[in-house]
Amino acid sequence: MSDHSKETKPTGGQSQNGTNEEFYECLLNGLSDLAIYMLSPTGVVQTWSKGAQEIKQYEASEIIGANFSRFYNKYDQERNLPAFELEQAARTGKFEGAGWRVRKDGSQVWVEVVVAPLKSPTGELKGFVKVARDATEKKKTAELLERQQKDLIELSTPVMSLWQGILALPIVGTLDSTRSQIVTERLLHGLTSSGCTVAIIDISGVPTVDTVVAQHLMKTVAAARLMGADCIISGIRPEIAQTMVHLGIDLSNVRTKSSMARALEEAMALVNVRVVPIGPKTAASRGYDR
Amino acid sequence: MSFERIPILTMGEFLLVTIQGEMHDTLATTLQRELTARVATQGARGVLLDISGLSMVDSFMGRMVSTIASITRMMDAETVVVGMQPAVAITLVEMGLTLPGVLTAMNVERGMELLRGRLGFAREDSNDYGESERDAIDF
Amino acid sequence: MTTVSRNETLSISEEIDVVMARNKVRLFAKEAGLGLVDETKLITAASELTRNMLLYANGGTISIEHVSVAETAGVRIRFEDCGPGIVDLALAMTDGYSSNNGLGLGLPGARRLVDEFQINTKKGEGTVIVVTKWKR
Ligand SMILES: Nc1ncnc2c1ncn2[C@@H]1O[C@H](COP(=O)(O)OP(=O)(O)O)[C@@H](O)[C@H]1O
Ligand SMILES: [Mg+2]
Numbered sequence: 001m002s003d004h005s006k007e008t009k010p011t012g013g014q015s016q017n018g019t020n021e022e023f024y025e026c027l028l029n030g031l032s033d034l035a036i037y038m039l040s041p042t043g044v045v046q047t048w049s050k051g052a053q054e055i056k057q058y059e060a061s062e063i064i065g066a067n068f069s070r071f072y073n074k075y076d077q078e079r080n081l082p083a084f085e086l087e088q089a090a091r092t093g094k095f096e097g098a099g100w101r102v103r104k105d106g107s108q109v110w111v112e113v114v115v116a117p118l119k120s121p122t123g124e125l126k127g128f129v130k131v132a133r134d135a136t137e138k139k140k141t142a143e144l145l146e147r148q149q150k151d152l153i154e155l156s157t158p159v160m161s162l163w164q165g166i167l168a169l170p171i172v173g174t175l176d177s178t179r180s181q182i183v184t185e186r187l188l189h190g191l192t193s194s195g196c197t198v199a200i201i202d203i204s205g206v207p208t209v210d211t212v213v214a215q216h217l218m219k220t221v222a223a224a225r226l227m228g229a230d231c232i233i234s235g236i237r238p239e240i241a242q243t244m245v246h247l248g249i250d251l252s253n254v255r256t257k258s259s260m261a262r263a264l265e266e267a268m269a270l271v272n273v274r275v276v277p278i279g280p281k282t283a284a285s286r287g288y289d290r
Numbered sequence: 291m292s293f294e295r296i297p298i299l300t301m302g303e304f305l306l307v308t309i310q311g312e313m314h315d316t317l318a319t320t321l322q323r324e325l326t327a328r329v330a331t332q333g334a335r336g337v338l339l340d341i342s343g344l345s346m347v348d349s350f351m352g353r354m355v356s357t358i359a360s361i362t363r364m365m366d367a368e369t370v371v372v373g374m375q376p377a378v379a380i381t382l383v384e385m386g387l388t389l390p391g392v393l394t395a396m397n398v399e400r401g402m403e404l405l406r407g408r409l410g411f412a413r414e415d416s417n418d419y420g421e422s423e424r425d426a427i428d429f
Numbered sequence: 430m431t432t433v434s435r436n437e438t439l440s441i442s443e444e445i446d447v448v449m450a451r452n453k454v455r456l457f458a459k460e461a462g463l464g465l466v467d468e469t470k471l472i473t474a475a476s477e478l479t480r481n482m483l484l485y486a487n488g489g490t491i492s493i494e495h496v497s498v499a500e501t502a503g504v505r506i507r508f509e510d511c512g513p514g515i516v517d518l519a520l521a522m523t524d525g526y527s528s529n530n531g532l533g534l535g536l537p538g539a540r541r542l543v544d545e546f547q548i549n550t551k552k553g554e555g556t557v558i559v560v561t562k563w564k565r
Contacts, residue, residue, distance in 0.1 A: 079435050188376035222388050223379035228395035312448045348476040349532045377469040385538030
């Protein structure tokens, strides 16, 4: 956003001679990707540049004399954002911001804006100059990236139903703070939406468990308990068990199991299910088959 | 505001309290008083505190829940907190408020099961919460 | 540069104001695009600090702002009271300490629930606490 302030500097200066006017003309209309326009102290549009026409779609004749608040959506109008921008610019010398604005045809455009006050030599407020840049593409790319990143994390931590009432969450890869939070939220939401009461968190795919990760795991277990669910942590490899003990991590209040199979056994007991082997195929059972 | 009441429903030998909407302090205090009175007069054996409608629980409400659980336990009725929202649970844990000693259940049905299970043991005069309650299912 | 684009001030003088404060904070949190968990954490922190103002300082004012730095939006809340101040701040920030037979988790808990937590208190003059939660 700093490159804006560079470009707005000339407009804030004092006009001294005729060539300055031409310079402004040239500047205003040359920068077609920037909307540059002047506002009265109350926000009435005074001048209109080519770039402004391009971004906002209004012709100079349609918009000069109208209040600039019409560029804002209903929500921003209701919260008085237009007036706030002017007030802030007048008070602090500058307003910088970004947001969705409405074009003439009703479509949305994401703009980055700078508003600067125009003052007379005596300090009296003459109006404002506003510079806006269409940054819709940039915004959309950023949003897309954010979404993709979230999807990736979600894909790498599937929450699956193992048995009626039992949920499993195998974690593969490093557990940092951000991912831990997402894992916790996904697990707890999985519990509410599935109605499962037991969750197995398998960490055999987690390369290292340090104090921070262990703490996250314990918080997850505590939160699940508050919701009325039981958690079992499975897949604690020998080397991880050793580091945990060395770090003084106390998991004595948490159900832990060495393997997923053992965890499942315990989980089934918790949901009142017992696995009973059907036994070897004896002559009797074979006879029964016939 | 002061005429607000939280309904307390009788379900067999248990009481069901469904807390919804905004919980302010006076309401919390009133609830605590009325609930303990009902446990006493009805000789209820358990209390289900359904908080699935609460979008926020702060330390004041957390303390109220713990207090209700302690008081009812002294009167021979266990309290089960039912249906806490994931976001609320995460927040309470982050605050350090884990309600130790308070029973919890995912929904009212589970809460009833839990209470019945504990009552069953109490009646059998046994402290063994082992395998006996579980039905074996062959498959 | 941090930009403030809207703010609202509420005066807190009775218990029902705590509910109002929570509702206002919820609106700001939603506007800033905070996720449900972060929204809940912020509302809970606000509830604790608002209640403290009421309990220990006879009320005060809170102002809620929508803030943004570059592309990141957030909510900032300022709690200001003219109460007795907190004499031993370190003690008050300790888990479990309460002068009031409370759980003693309001101040330390609120600090853990937000991203930024500043406290300024002076004996006999009052307490100002500013918390911020950013969209992640
Ligand atoms: N705004 C305040 N003004 C004066 N004292 C306060 C204020 N907020 C908190 N305190 C003091 O700090 C202590 C700890 O506060 P808190 O962590 O919220 O726990 P609790 O409210 O349960 O006592 C309070 O007991 C009180 O003595
Ligand atoms: Mg407090």
